[in-house]
Amino acid sequence: MKRRGSSSLLAVLLMAGCAVADAEQAPPADGPPPFAHCAELTAPPAQAAGAANADDAVTSELPDVELPCFVDGQPVRVDQIRGPAVINLWASYCEPCRVELPAFQRLAERLGDQLHVIGVDTHDGREAARSIGEDFGLTFPNLYDRDAAMQSKLGRGAFLPMTLFVDGHGRIRHIDTSGALDDATLATLVARHLDIEGDP
16 A cells, blocks of 8 residues: 555656646746747738849848747748838837837837738847837737847847847838837838838
8 A cells, every 4th residue: 555655746746847847938927028939030920022223222131040949939030031121229228219119019010911010129128128028019920039139139229229120121211210210210210221101
């Protein structure tokens, strides 16, 4: 009897250990995070027009860095993102970032079929970023860059917010670090650098 009781106890302990391991790997139980999945970022937007003229000044190629998607942790190679795209580096502790994030949400709602709108939560805590996403109702894809690897690769210093305008060839046409962008300024920059019109 003792031997059978010990075996039963061992089985219970093993099951408990498995449950703990599964809990550590599972997403939080308080519901899905805001933002969208990132699976489609390496394909052009559904109604993307031809790439912007190659005569425009080209800043650089997208950096060779791999970041996890905020939603599910799936890795995304930034240099394989297919534009046109507007990529916004932001953080929850950055006041101008919080001011402009709703404008990026509205841009995604207006022109999401013609360009990718992508956020990169930079050097930030996941829970703080998640809270911002929920508060502002952000539904566009976001990557999570805990160590600011993308910012470092761009070599533009620790400026936030930072917004990249990327053409259909994956080339950066413009990097904006002027501060919080409003709807009108964002629309102007998209038209100027990506040749996509869309009044706010």
